[in-house]
Amino acid sequence: MSGNKKRLLSGLQPSGELTIGNYCGGINQFLQYQEQYDSFLFVPDMHAITVPQNDPIKVKERIRRFANLYLACGLNPDRCTFFIQSEVPAHNQLAWILECHTYMGELSRMTQFKDKSSKYNNIGCGLFTYPVLMAADIILYDANVVPVGADQKQHVELARDIVKRMNGKYGSSCPGGQLFVEPTPLIAKVGARIKDLQDPLKKMSKSAENPMGSIYLLDDDATIKKKINRAVTDNDGKIWFDEEAKPGISNLITLYAALSKTPIEDVINRFNGMERYGDLKKEVIDVVQSVLQPVRDEYYRLEKSDYVDKVLDRGRDRAKEIASKKYELISSIVGFGR
Ligand code: AQP
Numbered sequence: 001m002s003g004n005k006k007r008l009l010s011g012l013q014p015s016g017e018l019t020i021g022n023y024c025g026g027i028n029q030f031l032q033y034q035e036q037y038d039s040f041l042f043v044p045d046m047h048a049i050t051v052p053q054n055d056p057i058k059v060k061e062r063i064r065r066f067a068n069l070y071l072a073c074g075l076n077p078d079r080c081t082f083f084i085q086s087e088v089p090a091h092n093q094l095a096w097i098l099e100c101h102t103y104m105g106e107l108s109r110m111t112q113f114k115d116k117s118s119k120y121n122n123i124g125c126g127l128f129t130y131p132v133l134m135a136a137d138i139i140l141y142d143a144n145v146v147p148v149g150a151d152q153k154q155h156v157e158l159a160r161d162i163v164k165r166m167n168g169k170y171g172s173s174c175p176g177g178q179l180f181v182e183p184t185p186l187i188a189k190v191g192a193r194i195k196d197l198q199d200p201l202k203k204m205s206k207s208a209e210n211p212m213g214s215i216y217l218l219d220d221d222a223t224i225k226k227k228i229n230r231a232v233t234d235n236d237g238k239i240w241f242d243e244e245a246k247p248g249i250s251n252l253i254t255l256y257a258a259l260s261k262t263p264i265e266d267v268i269n270r271f272n273g274m275e276r277y278g279d280l281k282k283e284v285i286d287v288v289q290s291v292l293q294p295v296r297d298e299y300y301r302l303e304k305s306d307y308v309d310k311v312l313d314r315g316r317d318r319a320k321e322i323a324s325k326k327y328e329l330i331s332s333i334v335g336f337g338r
Contacts (some may be wrong), residue, residue, distance in 0.1 A: 007181075008037035009143035011085070014045035014062040016206030018069055020215040022290060024191030024258040025149025031074045033147060033186065039080040040141050040319065043067055046085050046092065047134070050127040051116060051207065061301055066306045069217055073296035083315035085137065089325035094136040095129075097334055098162055101169075102132050106161070110154060135159035138183045140323040147186040150193040151203060156185035170333045181335065191258025197231040200247035221289050228252070228285045229278075239274040249277070252284045259287045 010030045012022050030041060043066050045059070055058050063084060075082060085091050106332045107113065110131055117123045125271050128135075131154075138146055138159045146156050163180040171177045195201045196213035215227055233248040241264075257267040271280055302308060331337065 005036070005038040006144040007141055007259075008033055008145050008147065008186075009040040009138055009141050009183075011042045011043075011044040011047075011137065012066065013044045014066045015048045015051055015053070017062070017214075017216045017218070018066065019194075019204050019206055020217070020259075020292075021149070021194035021204035021257065022206065023073070023217060023291075024194050024255070025151075026147065027070070027073050027145035028191070028258065029186060029188050032052050032147070034076055034080055035154060037145065040143065041070060041080050042085050042137070042308065042315075042319070043083075044085045044137065046136075047130055049300040050124065050130045052120065058187075058211050064308070065303075067301045067312060068299055069295070070296045071302055071308060071311070073217075077311040077315075081315045081318045082311055084321040087312075087316045088319045088323050090140055090320070090327040091133065091136050093327050094140055094323075094330060095133040097330060098132045098135050098139070098166075099129055100164055101165055102129075102158075106158060107131060110158070112151060112155070119149065131158050132162070133268055134219075135162050139163060139180050140326050141319075142181040143183050144181060144324070145186045146183050147188075149203075150187060153185045153187060156183055169298050170330075173333055174329075179330065188258065190264045191254060194255060194258070195247060195251040197227055197233075197251075200232060200251045215288060215292075217292060218299065219292065220296070221293065223282050224288050224292065225285050228281050228288065229279065233277050237275060237277070239277065239280055241268045241272070245303060249280070252280055256284050256287055259291050 198213035257264045
């Protein structure tokens with residue numbers, strides 16, 4: 001599983017149902033790299049409560065659904081360490097140390113905090129500090145690369161800044177002069193920011209209020225068709241790619257390119273000048289359905305078994321071993337204990 005491979009870490013928080021945006025920016029990327037790296041994939045359930053979750057039973061069900069969905073999408077459990085974040089206490093423990101080395105000003109600049117905090121009246125501190133927990137997730141496993149969508153790039157860059165700061169302060173007491181590894185974000189060339197189908201100026205999100213704006217991984221064919229047919233476009237009747245002038249059409253073209261794994265230029269050439277939006281929508285419907293139908297089938301098969309528990313138990317044990325060693329090293333370096 002490991003050898004001399006570099007490490008990769010990726011996760012999707014169970015804060016709502018997984019969307020085709022999460023698939024394009026997160027899952028798809030992970031699948032592409034999982035064999036090339038010593039890959040760690042986890043369900044960041046502790047991140048999910050940074051925004052209000054009113055029903056703990058639903059959170060628990062969603063964690064299980066996410067885990068089965070990762071497998072259904074093609075995660076190879078023989079190649080990856082797959083686990084649930086809250087089952088590895090070192091994430092939380094390291095996050096505290098890192099919080100004490102992160103500046104308020106840095107966290108105040110996080111655009112995702114600005115976006116999300118504007119949606120709620122009472123904001124928990126966890127929403128503010130969650131990028132530090134994400135840094136701990138990455139740093140514990142010495143992850144070299146972190147596949148993310150465009151919205152998470154800033155958080156990986158923060159993790160990198162924290163690493164540099166910690167290495168500068170404590171690195172000299174470590175073998176090789178380096179306490180932590182600097183992570184690099186891996187951003188998809190196409191599909192790093194899929195937009196909401198009802199408001200193509202906003203990104204598609206798990207927690208969006210209007211379900212018509214998002215395609216969920218377990219949507220059936222009829223729902224996918226309805227959502228894409230009703231996707232907001234414009235009135236000029238010409239198809240071309242321009243994210244500012246034609247956000248709705250450009251989003252559909254991007255979705256097609258990301259899912260059909262076709263270079264965006266080829267897709268643009270193919271659709272450029274087509275006159276009927278219905279023709280474009282039909283092709284997008286076909287490609288989304290063809291990607292999601294096998295995922296759905298596999299998900300409903302897995303859901304009936306306890307296979308996922310076996311995979312998660314094994315993943316937890318490996319993750320715990322690596323993470324607790326790393327945490328013990330750091331806690332002793334910062335001076336904790338006797
Ligand atoms: N619209 C998107 N297009 C491409 N990639 C996206 N990602 C999220 N939205 C899009 C990527 O999916 C992964 C999941 O990240 P996360 O679960 O940590 O949360 P997020 O980025 O906050 O995703 P959501 O869907 O917007 O969730 P909520 O609504 O809970 O905030 C990341 O790689 C992300 O970049």
